Amino acid sequence: MHLYIDSPNFTPIASLVGGMLIGLAASVLVIYRGKIAGISGIVAGLMETENIQQGHHLWRTLFLIGLIGSSFIYQFFAPLPEINISASKGTLILAGLLVGFGTRMGSGCTSGHGICGLSRLSPRSLIATVSFMFSGFIVCYLFLHAI
Amino acid sequence: MKNIITLLAGLIFGLGLIISGMTNPAKVIGFLDIEGQWDPSLAYVMIGAISIAFLGFRFVKNKSKTIFDDPIHLPGTTHVPKELIIGSVLFGAGWALAGFCPGPALVALGAGYKEAFIFVMAMIVGMYIHDHLIEVYKKR
Numbered sequence: 001m002h003l004y005i006d007s008p009n010f011t012p013i014a015s016l017v018g019g020m021l022i023g024l025a026a027s028v029l030v031i032y033r034g035k036i037a038g039i040s041g042i043v044a045g046l047m048e049t050e051n052i053q054q055g056h057h058l059w060r061t062l063f064l065i066g067l068i069g070s071s072f073i074y075q076f077f078a079p080l081p082e083i084n085i086s087a088s089k090g091t092l093i094l095a096g097l098l099v100g101f102g103t104r105m106g107s108g109c110t111s112g113h114g115i116c117g118l119s120r121l122s123p124r125s126l127i128a129t130v131s132f133m134f135s136g137f138i139v140c141y142l143f144l145h146a147i
Numbered sequence: 148m149k150n151i152i153t154l155l156a157g158l159i160f161g162l163g164l165i166i167s168g169m170t171n172p173a174k175v176i177g178f179l180d181i182e183g184q185w186d187p188s189l190a191y192v193m194i195g196a197i198s199i200a201f202l203g204f205r206f207v208k209n210k211s212k213t214i215f216d217d218p219i220h221l222p223g224t225t226h227v228p229k230e231l232i233i234g235s236v237l238f239g240a241g242w243a244l245a246g247f248c249p250g251p252a253l254v255a256l257g258a259g260y261k262e263a264f265i266f267v268m269a270m271i272v273g274m275y276i277h278d279h280l281i282e283v284y285k286k287r
Contacts, residue, residue: 006184009177011168015188018167019195025160026196027203032152034212034219037160039249044274055217062150063157067250068257070161071170081165083255084173085262087245094188096266098241098254100273103249106234110248111160113235114193119200120221128229128235135239140179 026116033059038102038112039067106132149215161254167192170254172246179243 026037042060071080087095103109106128108117113132118123168174168188177186177208207219242248247266255263 004184006177006186006219007172008271009184009188011188012191015167015191016195018163018165018169019192019197020189021159021163021166021195022164022165022192023196023199023201024162025156025158027206029156030158030203030219030221032149032208032213033156033214034207034217036220036222037156039253040274041220043249043253043271044263044278045237047271049277058150059153062153063160064253066154066157066159067161068157068253069156070165070254070261071258073158074162074165081168083170083171083222083258083260083263084196085189085255085260086173087262089262089265090259090264091269092265093269095241095247096269097273097276098237099247099249099252099266100241100270100272100275101277102237102239102241103158103232104234104274105230105275107231107236108238109250110242111250115196116204117222118193119197119202120204122222122224124219124222128231130213131235132239132242134243135236136179136243137181138243140176140241140243141182144176144180145182 020109023119026111026119029063030116035059035063036112037063038108038116040109041107041112042098044104060107102132145147149217160250161257163196164251164254168197169248170258171253172251175246175248175251176243179205179246 029035031039042063045060046057071095108128113125113128118129154248158179165169174186178189210219212218244265252263252266
């Protein structure tokens with residue numbers, strides 16, 4: 001294994017600034033709405049109808065409208081960066097099923113565990129983040145280089 | 148007002164994903180693929196996001212209500228069931244296969260990519276299978 005940095009594609013400043021905006025959004029949501037910005041939980045919560053609190057669907061819908069509409073707003077300021085998807089239709093379906101099922105079974109994804117959970121210094125989220133990162137590295141290696 | 152702020156939080160989250168490069172599956176896979184040329188950008192996304200969110204969560208740590216009088220819900224569970232690890236491993240596998248996790252897939256869906264639509268539909272089915280078929284079956 002030869003690990004070396006892919007300098008043409010490495011974008012430390014943009015990634016750091018974008019990350020800070022993600023952290024800002026998570027902070028705004030918890031400070032002004034009292035909710036955790038975990039995208040998988042927000043989406044899955046839309047399908048719940050039993051034992052829910054008032055406004056359960058409203059805040060989720062509003063947050064997701066903002067999220068889904070972000071590319072539209074971005075285009076007023078700059079051309080949208082490249083979105084390069086190489087997975088086949090079958091791979092997309094398998095990946096989507098795994099992501100949907102796995103995030104519900106594991107109670108969170110990159111945002112809920114990886115950002116909010118780690119920011120709260122949650123040991124549970126650290127275990128979850130290490131698990132999905134490790135799995136991501138292994139499966140990526142197997143999928144691209146071994147199979 | 149709080150509804151506008153919630154909408155803006157979603158918008159800022161999405162803009163952050165776009166600017167950071169997370170919405171490009173090729174870039175995500177460039178991070179997960181440590182063989183050959185490795186792109187560490189995603190680690191910078193995490194550092195940026197956690198540094199700010201750490202302050203945000205610190206601010207609400209001892210508060211039980213927002214200024215709009217809504218309860219602040221922070222997960223209090225400390226138990227680590229095997230589902231937490233198995234579920235996360237399954238999620239990581241799907242993330243590596245497509246290069247999408249839930250947030251960026253929704254942004255790419257909003258940008259009109261049909262591949263993102265396929266992924267998101269499958270993701271919702273996966274969530275439904277877990278929450279409404281298996282969990283309901285277990286309760287019987």
